Amino acid sequence: MISTRRTALGSTAALTLVLSLLSLTAPDAAADPVDYDKGGSQTETGGSDSNGSGIYAAASVQYSGAVAKSGGAGNVSSADVNWTPPSCWYAPYMGAKDFKKKMSESLKSQMGKPGMTGHAGAALSETQRHYEDDYGWTDTPGYKDYNVDKDGEGMFWAGVENPNEPDYLKRTSCSELPFWVDNGEAPPARYEQAITPEMLAALAYQHMELPGTKVTLAPEAITKVNLPTWAWLDEAVFDEVQATAAINVPGFAITATTTAKPKSLTLSPGTADATTIPANGGCPIVNGKIGEPYAKGKAGETPPCGIIYRRSSGGATLPLKAALTWEISWTGTGQAGAIGMPDGTIEATQNITVEEIQSVNR
Template identity: 70%
Template sequence: MAEPVNTGNGGGAKETGGSDSTGIYAAAKIQYSGSVAKGGGTGNVTSSDVNWTPPPCWYAPYLGAKDFKKQMSKSIEDQMSTPGMGGTAGSALGQTQSHYEDEFGWAGHPGYKDYNVDKDGEGMFWAGVENPNESDVLKRKSCSALPFWVDNGEAPPPEYEEAISPEILAGLAYQHMQLPDTKVTLAPAANTKVNLPTWAWLNKAVFDEVQATAALNAPGFNIQATTTAKPVSLKLEPGTADATTYPASGECVINADGSIGEPYAQGKSGQTPPCGLKYLRSSGDGTYNLRATITWDIAWTGTGGTGGDLPNGTFGSEQAITVQEIQAVNR
């Protein structure tokens, strides 16, 4: 497979899909844009569905007919490095060349005449591209087919289920999405007292929906998908079993105005916070690690009116809380 390069999580416009000094993989580049939350992102979203993973690989436009013929006329080492050729060896390589040279084919895979040179400019050979952020085990499971031809404007043959599509791009955009820090505002702040309710909240201005777009533009083939994450709830985990959360589930839902929780104000000391917690034991000489995790509802839209839902995402961070005993004065 082609090894994508110049990849990264988050940031502004990013590319993946390959681009060596000759530009040989340029057609497989995927452009990323957006993806960073207001004020700068701090980490990638984690899927709440343990069975869901971003695409480990995909098929994408690779080379035109003349360029592919040129690639296959190089040394055996260069040919072996061609996407899809890694498992081809010895005499099988010559048989593979015949597949492109003189219409040698097999069931469901007709051969090509002179690498389709007479159709140069009318389509491209597609090949497997690996997702550099996924495990090698997942990569090896698919996308190992020999390069195949697709006419400009035509859909890839249906048997290539991993052919790049808006849905695959949506999964890649999901993987690149950078979410904002989830440090909540507390009252009292970093220091609180045993049995004293601590209010917690997040203003809408601190976090908002985040979008990431992934696009692939090649001759005769242009698609994209935009993934949108919207915050829906805040989960508080006190860092100790000796604590009570408000509400009892520890999950504070988003308000109508897009905020979570309610800021503390004078006169509320006797009230129960709509979002917060109460520590029942001192942290002693140390601190408790309060973890605040935002759950994000994630959906996507893509080329051709496509779209749908993706698994909810989560992103959280920890902040140290000192809990002191309330000192009583004996007279």
């Protein structure tokens, strides 16, 4: 929020109203999902020159690679419950001429409405002075005629909400008035939520869509009490998956690619009356595969990955959950090598029926 220490108004609510009236926050962009096998990508880019004068670019993130459709969150859950992607951020929004056109028209429209007095009217007046008359606050410099004389040499940055953030207060916390950044320069240090490659990597993580985890079982759906159920994954699952997030506008370009590699499979049998193999339920990748396919003649052997059910399911089914853990890392603008991120998991449930072994008494 614009704080009282930076404005003579003494009312954060008034300046919050200014932002809501002007609707300056730009939307997040998204990409359609990618065919894993073909390795293609589709990207929805940012803006373009809106009226032939000056530079315009929507403060949008461009996604490509294995990402969810239409900007939605992907299917990866972080293994670290304390890890979260950014709720909002500041990013390039408009060049000076386009910003002047939008802001001045919005201010004129709002100031001409009936009842626009008191704190709201004062906030609008101060905002106008801030951008037109070089009126600054304690640590926020003002601008003369919206910096039009510097058009093309930089951009105004604005707050962008993460549409996948459920907490409204967090999502709308990047509510500083738009501020100017020269091309090639970093935003002022006090804007801690200015977009960075690391933040883009987190957004790519949030949008990443990994292949589904369907464990092959033997027996497949109906197993017997005290007999091992073998479990393994198709080798095709073990291809690494990448998602990229980028911002590329005149004078500012950063990108980050998040890479996921399968790490281990954890089985949860759906009942306490079962033994997992290994005992902790975690089946690691060994020689490029998890588990071992069952083959004729192995009925008396113990599988490297599987479950032994100790009691019948009584005609019902048990929810066998298989969680595949992926090792996540990222690379991006200005980074020399890959940087680790919290592991990610995707989970699938398969229904299993457990039957008693029928025996014949003579």
